[in-house]
Amino acid sequence: MGLWLFGTGEAMLVASELGNSPWVVLSEGVEVQTPLAVGVATVAVSFLVLLMWIPLRQRPGLGTIANAIVIGVAIDVSLLWLPEPSELVPRYGLVAAGIALVGIGSGLYLTCFLGPGPRDGLMTGLSRHRPVAACRQGRARDQRAHDGCASGRDRRRRHAGVRPARRARGAGRGDGARRPAAARVVTGALARVGACLIST
Helix, strand or coil: CHHHHHHHHHHHHHHHCCCCCHHHHHHHHHHHHCCCCHHHHHHHHHHHHHHCHHHHCCCCCHHHHHHHHHHHHHHHHHHHHCCCCCCHHHHHHHHHHHHHHHHHHHHHHHCCCCCCCHHHHHHHHHHHCCHHHHHHHHHHHHHHHHHHHHHHHHHHHHHCCCCCCCCCCCCCCCHHHHCCHHHHHHHHHHHHHHHHHHHC
């Protein structure tokens, strides 16, 4: 029921010709480039997205397979009887009713807990596999381990009566003062460019 309402709402957005949801835009692009109808293209895209679950080790449920099939079928069936008004006011009405049906259908579908849709599962799978965050966490752990080893060596040296080596007095403090002015300007510019590249 929820999936059929969801597909009917998407069909209303398509019939209004005032804009679709992102995934239906992709399906319409497939429709333009192939002889497939927009609903059939939606089913095809859904199963292609399901193939992306394999490296993410996501497990589809009954609701997942139903989502991949029912929504596309509902879009094509609903487009057979939905009007295609040329006036702007009825088209806005289709948009409002379509968004409402998509919201109601989503609520009914999600409360069944029979598995996420293909696109939702892809997003949740990607959120669980965060290589960038894991890499940063790994580097942070390595740095903490290195700092712990260094402090441990210092403690052992103190117990043995050996003082840890100190930096030479003034080392590094006068480097900026001794640099030529042009070198300091170039270094500052390079640092700002690097910071901009990292932030983007």
